Amino acid sequence: MPNSACIILIPLLPLAGFVVLGLFGRRYFSRFAGVLGTGVVLVSAVLAIWVAWQYFGTCLADGYCRQTVPVRFTWLRVSPGLSIDMSIIFDPISVMMIFVVTFISLMVHIYSLGYMKGEERYATYYAFLNLFTFSMLGLVLAGNIFETYIFWELVGCSSFLLIGYYYDRPTAVAAAKKAFIVTRFADLGFLIGILILSFYAGSLDIRTLIQRLVQPGSQLGSITTASFLGISMLSWGLGLVFVGGAGKSALFPLHIWLPDAMEGPTPVSALIHAATMVVAGVYLVARLYLVYVGFDHFEVLHVVLWVGAISALLAAVIACTQTDIKRVLAYSTMSQIGYMMFALGTFHPVGEATTLGYTAAMFHLFTHAFFKALLFLCAGVIIHRVHSNEMQDMGGLRKALPLTHGCFLIACLAIAGIPPFAGFFSKEDILLAAWDSNKPVYYIGLFTSGLTAFYMFRLYFSVFWGRPARAGGAQFGAGGGHHSEGSGGRHSEGSGGHHGEGFVGRHEEAPFTMKLPLVILALGAVFAGWVPFSRLVTYDGMPQEGHGIGVFAIPPVMVALIGIGIASYLYRVASDRPERAAAAFRGMYQFVYHKFYIDEVYLFITKRVIFNLIGRPAAWIDRNIVDGMMNGLAAVTAWTSTAIKRLQSGKVQDYALYFFMGIAGLAVLFIYIYS
Amino acid sequence: MSQVPLTHILFVSTALFFIGMYGLFTRRNMITMLMSVELILNSVNINFVAFNRYLYPGKLDGVFFSLFIVAIAAAEAAVAIAIIINLYRNFHSIDVEAADEMKF
């Protein structure tokens, strides 16, 4: 077992990087900051790989994976049995996650060396990235549920800082606020869930919590008997925790922040909103999985299942109509997370495919990180080339960007689930788990994978095939140099505060630091599927036998190929077929294009209902009653002082008079009353 | 002398004392305030002398007290006049209400 010093270093190194870059970056390190930040994460990644290698090596040797707590440090003792510790939990999913997080973070750091070069607040950017890496690592390693919450909030904070990185753009600021508010609202549920669960279990430590909540009929059996509004407290606790996870993972209906979060720089989108932060919700449910499945009620698990399925389908449908490349990828992320979530939701007490959902979800998380990050980084190269996020400004780029083309194609094949790429294996596992537990969900999953293939290849063909838009398609930094990376309109995204020297020249595709991560991630997208996940990552540590690729794999692949075919027919050659297809579904197309008007509903609720019914009265009370009381107190004091200060007239004779009156009074007191 | 009881003399001195005090509280002119203070001191003097004559006829301590009081009163009056003159130079008035800079 690797010693705890190594394990602690993994999150602490990026923290040190954040502190150093945050405090001194601007002054001393302005150009060296990138190397420093990347170096720190490189060491962390190497350590993580080594730790993972050792851990899974012992796993395979021992025959099962054990869960240990190598580090525990009591931070805040609330009461004798209840304390908030800083502890590290070491089990298959946390080891897998630290590998994923540090690896993808490293790729993004290297990529940003080229992408964000020349940026004014370069050091701040790397500081924030390091902060995010630290927070995410802390989250996955947390062994105490309150510690998880702390890092959860830290991750949200880093996300806010990074989405609003271009703070002089109002759209970016608004997007950052939206992300933060929506996730914060969900975190309220998370907190209440934590409190409920820890109240009934009497502990905040995750292992103890799970142990106590899973034992039926123990002295803490009251959690199943106590109920509120007819639902047992355990379900409430788990449901609220799931709400927190759903907010962070952008599941329906708390998904509205994710598309807007694309206002941040593209590497940030790759790291946070594709590969790591948004899977925090999935990770949370996986962490508490034994509690979710430990009782006989599966209501919460049903909720998990259906929320995941609906999110997957909804996002896929919306992605088919979006025209901003990053938005398409954002909805694709939401859809894939929906897959992971409904995989976790499948559980059937009977049959051997019982725990397949857990393994499948984690496997998909693993592979998804690779190809989604790859997609975003390629998108970064494309956006840089074309200076616009809109698909209509792109086209015919396969000759101009050969490497990007290859990587993008690999990633699309992976996400569509074509063998032998990574996505095929993980998606197949998910569909198998769904088939064994809930047939309608299986069909939804199948249909959605077809849609996935369709919209991803729609994107692929629009960007790399077809007619190049507007003579070469590239508009290089024609003066001005805005670096607006927004959606819609002719915004151009430059690489610097004032169009910087991100690229060497017009003809080179991308600098080496941007190409290297693409290649590495592409290799990952190809080979990640071959990792024997079912032997390594399972919910109870015991390996499950893998299953061969059999007949079951055929329907998904067929559906994916059909999707690819339709996309090819419509988009491969520039024509008006897409417009005619859209015109055929006029009304519905508009509805989907506007994302089912969900944002408008939220806006309506917020403005009409919350502001008017809650906000205004609260403001009135605050101004008139609370402030009024304080003002009243001050006014009374002022009035009293005005009345009393007349005694201080400054006239000697008045003072003499008061003096004598006092003496006379005292004399009377002492002589007549006390004698 | 023995026909007049001591309390009558004490009545005089007490009345004088409180008259002086009334003047001290009421008069706005600093010099008249000083005059009132002299009245107060004199009332105390009468007390000493009367007690000496009526209660301790064999001793002379009351006389000495009153002599010292007179000396001190003289010194005090002189210093008070000096202060009044100084205040007059600063405030150009010996109205005691003019010196109210310690007002709120």
Add this chain to the structure above:
Amino acid sequence: MSASAVVFYILAAGILVSAVLAVTSRKIFRSAIWLLFSLTGIAGLYFWLQMEFVAAVQIVVYVGGIVVLIIFSIFLTQQSGKDLPVPVRGRAVLSALVVGAGFVLTYLMMMRYSFRPAGSRVAVASVGNIGAQLLSTSEHGYVLPFEVISILLLAAMIGCIVIAMKTKPENK
């Protein structure tokens, strides 16, 4: 009602009336003169009590020194013919009440006490006796207060000069 009692009552009336007039008179010069009459009446009282030396000191120092000093300062600081300002009505009433209450309180206390003379030997308050006791160093001697008072007078003199001195202007 013997003659000495009548004399006493006349003196007492004179003292009190002059004092009241001194305190309430509107013209400052008249106030000073009423004070003078009051102090002279007190000297008369001392004579009636057969303390001639104290009476003499009273006249010489008080009447001849302090009242004259007061009159000089009146001349120095204002026109003596002007009327004095009327006191504030509220304060006058309040102080009259308070003073009256104080007087009643004190007099009631005095009434309750029985004054008993200690011994019947009468000392003669002649100048020789006073002087001898004033400067004796025995148990009943007052030489120490005597010396202290001389220092006090010196200090008062110096203090007066310092306070009333006109400071020279700096730029000369």
